[in-house]
Each structure stands twice: as C-alpha cells, then as structure tokens.
Amino acid sequence: MGLKTGEWRRCRAFPAPPHHGGWQQAPASGERRLLRSLTDGSHPSTAQAAGSEFVHPPGNSLQPTASSLHGGRLLRHARCLCSNADGHYSELLWRNFRQRFGTMQYDYSKNRDEHPEPIKADVNGLIPEWLQGMLIRNGPGLFSLGETRYNHWFDGMALLHSFTIKKGEVTYRSKYLQGDTYNSNMQANRIVVSEMGTMAYPDPCKNIFSKVITFLSHTIPDFTDNCANNIIKYGNDYHATSETNYIRKIDPMTLETQEKVDYLKYLPVNIVASHTHYDKEGNSYSMGTCIAEKGKTKYTLFKVPGGSGSDGSPPLKSAEVVCTVPCRSLLTPSYYHSFGMTDNYFVFIEQPLKLDVLKMATAYLRGVSWASCMKFHPEDSTLIHLIDRKTKKEVGIKFYTGAMAVYHQVNAFEDDGHVVFDVICYDDNSLYEMFYLDKLKEQMGADTMYCKPKCKRFVLPLSDMGETGEDLVKLKYTTASAVKEKEGKVLCQGEVLCDGVELPRINYNFNGKKYRYSYMCCVDISPVATKIVKFDAETKQKIEWTGGDCFASEPVFIPRPDAVDEDDGVVLTCIINAKPVQGGFLLVLDGKSFKEVSRACIDVDFHMDMHGYFIPDSS
Numbered sequence: 001m002g003l004k005t006g007e008w009r010r011c012r013a014f015p016a017p018p019h020h021g022g023w024q025q026a027p028a029s030g031e032r033r034l035l036r037s038l039t040d041g042s043h044p045s046t047a048q049a050a051g052s053e054f055v056h057p058p059g060n061s062l063q064p065t066a067s068s069l070h071g072g073r074l075l076r077h078a079r080c081l082c083s084n085a086d087g088h089y090s091e092l093l094w095r096n097f098r099q100r101f102g103t104m105q106y107d108y109s110k111n112r113d114e115h116p117e118p119i120k121a122d123v124n125g126l127i128p129e130w131l132q133g134m135l136i137r138n139g140p141g142l143f144s145l146g147e148t149r150y151n152h153w154f155d156g157m158a159l160l161h162s163f164t165i166k167k168g169e170v171t172y173r174s175k176y177l178q179g180d181t182y183n184s185n186m187q188a189n190r191i192v193v194s195e196m197g198t199m200a201y202p203d204p205c206k207n208i209f210s211k212v213i214t215f216l217s218h219t220i221p222d223f224t225d226n227c228a229n230n231i232i233k234y235g236n237d238y239h240a241t242s243e244t245n246y247i248r249k250i251d252p253m254t255l256e257t258q259e260k261v262d263y264l265k266y267l268p269v270n271i272v273a274s275h276t277h278y279d280k281e282g283n284s285y286s287m288g289t290c291i292a293e294k295g296k297t298k299y300t301l302f303k304v305p306g307g308s309g310s311d312g313s314p315p316l317k318s319a320e321v322v323c324t325v326p327c328r329s330l331l332t333p334s335y336y337h338s339f340g341m342t343d344n345y346f347v348f349i350e351q352p353l354k355l356d357v358l359k360m361a362t363a364y365l366r367g368v369s370w371a372s373c374m375k376f377h378p379e380d381s382t383l384i385h386l387i388d389r390k391t392k393k394e395v396g397i398k399f400y401t402g403a404m405a406v407y408h409q410v411n412a413f414e415d416d417g418h419v420v421f422d423v424i425c426y427d428d429n430s431l432y433e434m435f436y437l438d439k440l441k442e443q444m445g446a447d448t449m450y451c452k453p454k455c456k457r458f459v460l461p462l463s464d465m466g467e468t469g470e471d472l473v474k475l476k477y478t479t480a481s482a483v484k485e486k487e488g489k490v491l492c493q494g495e496v497l498c499d500g501v502e503l504p505r506i507n508y509n510f511n512g513k514k515y516r517y518s519y520m521c522c523v524d525i526s527p528v529a530t531k532i533v534k535f536d537a538e539t540k541q542k543i544e545w546t547g548g549d550c551f552a553s554e555p556v557f558i559p560r561p562d563a564v565d566e567d568d569g570v571v572l573t574c575i576i577n578a579k580p581v582q583g584g585f586l587l588v589l590d591g592k593s594f595k596e597v598s599r600a601c602i603d604v605d606f607h608m609d610m611h612g613y614f615i616p617d618s619s
C-alpha cells in the first residue's frame with residue numbers, strides 16, 4: 001500500500017534504539033535526501049518553519065532534533081520520517097516536494113569572476129549617516145585551473161571583496177589575492193602549490209627520485225601564501241591571512257596585493273591562527289605554533305604594537321613574545337583557529353584535534369594532503385589554558401573538559417572570581433570534513449551527516465579553594481560547572497547556550513567584557529547559512545533574519561559612535577542570491593531590532609566568503 005497524500009508514519013525499515021523515542025535515523029543517502037526535504041523548508045509541513053520548531057501535520061507530535069555519536073558515526077535524528085506502508089521512503093513523494101518547493105543550492109566549486117573596478121550599488125532604504133567606512137571580506141573564489149582542481153573548499157584561491165560606504169552610497173569591488181601561489185598557478189595554468197587539503201606537484205611527470213629530492217625540501221613544509229581566510233590588522237597595515245607562516249599585505253582601498261610577510265623572520269611560528277585580538281590602544285595579539293623544531297614544539301602568544309610599521313618597516317618587526325605554552329604532546333600539537341582574551345587573561349583551548357608533525361613531514365612523498373595528517377582524538381581530553389597577562393604564566397590550576405573541536409571563540413570575560421568564555425564547539429572534526437568539495441556536491445540537496453555545532457559557555461574559577469568534588473562555579477546565571485577533582489585539577493562542563501550557529505561576531509567594544517549579544521550564521525540544518533541570528537546570552541532568546549532564497553555570510557556588528565547600549569549599531573552581512581542572475585546585496589540590519597534598515601544591491605554573483613573586517617572612515 002502506497003503512501004497517501006498527507007499521510008505520515010514512522011518508518012519501520014530500520015529499528016530505532018529505545019532512547020531515540022521510536023524515531024529513527026536515516027541510514028543511507030537516498031533516505032537522507034528525504035529527511036533533508038523534511039527539514040529544509042521544502043517539505044509542505046515545514047514550509048512554515050519558525051526557528052528550530054517545525055510545524056507538523058495534525059495528529060502527530062514532534063521529537064526534538066539532535067545529533068549524537070552512534071555506532072561511531074554522527075547521524076542526524078529525524079523528527080518524523082515519511083514512508084510508505086512497507087516502511088520505505090517514497091522517492092516519488094520527495095520529488096513532488098522538490099518540484100513544488102524547489103531547492104536552494106550553492107555551487108561551492110564554481111570559479112568566480114573578479115570585479116576590480118568599483119561598481120555602484122542600488123541602495124534601497126536609508127543607510128545611517130554615521131556609517132562610513134569599508135567592509136573587506138575574504139574567502140575562496142577559484143577552485144579549478146586547467147585540468148586540476150582543489151579537493152577542499154578552504155583551499156580555493158583567495159578572492160577579496162569590499163563594500164565602501166560613503167554618504168549613504170555603496171560601491172563594491174573584488175580582486176583575487178595575487179600572491180606567489182596565485183601567480184605560480186596562473187603561469188602554469190594548473191595548481192602547482194599545495195594547500196592544506198590538496199597536495200600539488202609542480203611537475204607530475206617527475207619520477208620517484210626527483211620526488212624524493214623535492215621531498216627533502218618539503219620536510220619542513222614551505223607553505224602557501226594563498227591567504228583566503230581572514231583580514232588582520234598589524235600596526236597600520238592590513239593583511240589577508242590563512243594559517244601558514246605567510247600573510248599578504250593588501251591595500252584596503254584598491255584590494256591590490258602588496259608585500260609577502262613571513263612570520264618566521266620575526267617569530268618562531270610555522271602556523272598562526274587566523275583570528276587576532278586587539279586592545280583599546282590598537283595593539284594586536286596573535287598566536288602561533290612552532291612545529292619545525294622537533295622536541296621544542298610550543299605555542300607562542302605574541303603582541304604586535306599598534307602604530308608599528310609607521311616608518312615603512314613591517315609591523316611584525318616590532319612583535320614581542322608575550323608568553324609560550326608547551327604542547328602536551330610534542331609531535332602532535334593541537335590545531336586551533338582562535339583564542340580568547342580578557343583584560344587580565346588569555347584563554348587557549350588545547351583540543352584533541354591534532355597535527356601529526358611526522359606524518360606532515362612525509363605527506364609530500366606519500367602523496368597525501370597535510371589535512372590527512374590532522375586527526376581528532378575522541379579518547380583525549382581538552383585542556384583549557386588560562387594565562388595571566390601580567391605574570392605571562394599559566395594560572396596554577398589545570399582545567400580540562402571532554403574531547404571537543406573548536407574553531408571560533410565568541411567572547412571571554414571575567415566575573416566575580418571566574419573567567420567565563422563562550423565557544424562554538426563540535427563533537428568531532430566534521431566541520432573540516434564536510435567542506436571537501438566532492439562531499440559538498442554529494443550533500444547538496446541531501447540531508448547531511450552534519451554535526452550541528454553548539455554554542456557553549458565554560459566557566460573557570462580563579463581559585464580552587466574548596467572540597468574535592470565541589471563545583472567551584474558560584475555564578476548564578478549559568479549551569480556550567482567546574483568540579484574540583486584534586487588539588488590543582490578541575491573538570492569543566494559547559495552550558496549549551498544555543499545550537500546550530502557559527503561564525504560568531506560581537507560588538508568588539510565588549511570583547512573581554514561581560515556581554516549579552518552575539519550575531520551568528522544560522523547553520524541549523526546544513527553548514528551553508530540561509531539565516532542569520534542575534535542571540536541574547538542572558539535571556540537565551542534569538543531573533544532571526546532570513547531573506548528567502550539566499551545564503552548569508554558572517555554578520556559583522558558595527559557600533560554606533562558614542563553608543564552606550566551594547567546592541568546600538570548595525571549588522572552588515574553579504575547576501576548571496578540563490579538565483580545568481582539576480583545578483584546579491586549588502587544587508588544592513590538594525591543591531592537592536594534586527595530589522596532591515598537598507599540593502600545595497602549589486603549585480604554580481606558573490607562568492608561565499610569566510611570573514612570580514614570593517615575599517616571605519618575615522619581610521
């Protein structure tokens with residue numbers, strides 16, 4: 001007996017474990033596709049979805065969605081499954097849903113055009129007078145060249161773009177970062193420089209002996225200068241960055257590529273996190289790892305003074321090491337992407353997502369990517385290092401929690417003898433894994449093996465005075481705990497503030513301070529965001545903005561000059577139209593109400609980017 005229109009049943013094809021409340025997991029890609037249709041708004045019953053609550057056909061109750069580690073694999077649980085009477089999913093039904101509601105697809109592997117000449121936007125609504133400056137964003141834009149292609153989306157060649165806002169008008173331009181990597185690749189008309197997820201060989205015809213010789217020069221990898229992740233300010237200079245020892249200075253006005261800067265000339269760091277912190281004096285703080293000196297592997301926090309480089313020298317010439325933290329395992333340092341900073345402390349999460357230095361050294365010869373040398377160790381704990389900025393030493397308490405993978409820290413602050421920090425965390429390294437271009441193609445239009453990120457709050461007590469077994473967290477507003485196990489050792493458990501969010505930004509004037517609001521991409525269903533969200537950490541309330549058939553990039557909060565309220569300002573985000581012929585727009589939202597103030601429409605098929613930096617006109 002087939003499935004009648006509007007009929008909903010539990011699937012009987014795959015027995016559900018009791019703790020799933022009778023609702024089952026999708027075991028294969030075909031079925032996952034159907035599940036996706038149930039959760040992406042393309043399903044009739046979910047078309048009126050509001051936030052994470054889905055409307056369901058009358059007469060049935062909903063189960064909350066969750067992800068869990070089950071049988072060694074992360075599987076998404078369904079709220080409801082659509083099946084025919086035999087207990088199998090109806091592909092016909094799925095196709096009907098698709099025809100009726102369509103699917104939004106973002107082609108991650110599509111090469112994008114650059115638009116180096118300024119394009120004037122068509123502005124709808126009124127851009128606030130005080131909003132003057134430039135939003136520069138960075139992300140991968142070119143994924144294949146000649147007969148070669150990158151394996152991973154993060155590997156794509158850096159395409160910078162900027163929105164210049166002046167007197168209510170907006171101009172747009174974009175330009176590829178023309179570093180050594182870009183120039184070598186273009187000259188050869190193929191990918192000849194390796195990226196994290198793609199090992200490239202300059203001459204594929206070379207025999208094994210010449211490969212061995214080249215291998216020797218790759219033992220300590222000479223990394224790429226394809227800086228496609230973020231924009232960092234050192235001194236008065238702006239740089240495109242990824243996470244290697246190279247950054248590229250850029251001209252923010254024209255997006256022209258300027259000098260190549262090698263961290264290794266100034267500091268012992270081969271890998272540097274692409275997120276930096278700034279203090280009120282304009283000093284920058286970054287963190288890197290020295291992986292080259294075996295046996296001396298360590299993490300280094302360094303400061304680049306504001307205003308340095310004014311004499312024409314690279315600002316990094318004035319860099320000073322703030323402190324170093326030894327790696328807990330010398331040959332397998334942790335990967336990290338960001339860290340936290342308060343007035344008195346740095347927070348560094350040494351997570352069990354580790355780089356195997358020895359494997360990296362032989363990756364070239366073995367013909368595998370460096371990314372294959374990065375492994376998540378669920379059996380390990382996560383160490384949380386709290387470093388006193390005055391003494392430049394770690395506090396005497398060893399804080400740890402269960403295995404997790406963190407890319408982005410939201411904020412950190414001190415409160416009544418505690419350090420509180422909020423992070424976006426995963427149960428494994430599925431964030432990196434899901435961005436392989438083949439996987440993205442496979443997953444597009446299908447429900448994914450998606451490990452939904454959680455925004456978690458951790459609290460570190462600054463004293464471990466108390467009984468063994470006592471929860472040392474005394475703050476009333478959080479359920480995060482820090483239980484004393486023995487003298488100097490504390491087990492932390494985070495509080496989940498919300499889930500399905502990524503790419504967090506805050507009012508940076510509140511960085512390191514007690515804060516309420518964060519602005520994030522909503523990745524509730526898949527890693528590609530169709531909504532952005534304002535989250536209130538105090539009330540746990542969310543306000544969402546969605547524009548229908550579009551994809552949203554990281555929302556950047558710009559405070560109104562002299563504002564008192566934390567959320568007094570605007571949020572800027574770059575919106576990609578799912579129908580590229582219609583172009584995209586820069587969206588301006590009110591920071592308080594999260595309502596649209598204006599949009600600057602540009603007839604360009606934007607690329608999905610990673611991070612942005614706003615340069616106000618005053619600077």
Ligand SMILES: [Fe+2]
Pocket residue numbers: 274275337407408611
């Ligand atoms: Fe990032």
